Amino acid sequence: MTQHYYDPRGIVEATALDAATRATSLAGKRLAILDNTKWNAGKLLRKLQDGLLADAGLAKINYYRKHSFSMNAATELLDEIAANNDLVITAIGD
Numbered sequence: 001m002t003q004h005y006y007d008p009r010g011i012v013e014a015t016a017l018d019a020a021t022r023a024t025s026l027a028g029k030r031l032a033i034l035d036n037t038k039w040n041a042g043k044l045l046r047k048l049q050d051g052l053l054a055d056a057g058l059a060k061i062n063y064y065r066k067h068s069f070s071m072n073a074a075t076e077l078l079d080e081i082a083a084n085n086d087l088v089i090t091a092i093g094d
Contacts, residue, residue, distance in 0.1 A: 023087055027057040032085035034073065035065040041093035048089065 023029060033049055035042050049061055062085055066073045081088060 025057075026052070026087070028059050029086040030060045030062065030084065031056075031058050032081045032088040033061060033063045034081065034088055034090040035063065036069045036090060036092065037066055038069045038093060041069075041091045044091050044093040045089070048091075 031052065033045050035045050045063075049063065052058060053061060062081075064077060064081060066077070
């Protein structure tokens with residue numbers, strides 16, 4: 001009897017993108033923190049925000065929340081983050 005196996009990974013076709021250049025310093029930068037609304041991510045990001053406010057020399061930290069963790073961030077939110085910040089941090093925290 002012939003057995004058949006199926007690869008559940010499927011095929012992904014995507015265009016490769018270059019990663020953004022890493023910042024060499026946080027001093028004077030505007031940081032966006034994007035909370036995906038999952039409970040542990042929010043706790044992790046708030047702790048990170050507190051530590052960065054105390055020690056990093058950032059000009060400003062802007063805290064944003066997605067509408068739902070199960071959906072992509074709204075285009076308007078992403079546009080606002082891009083226009084008003086130099087760096088972005090997000091986390092899952094599960």
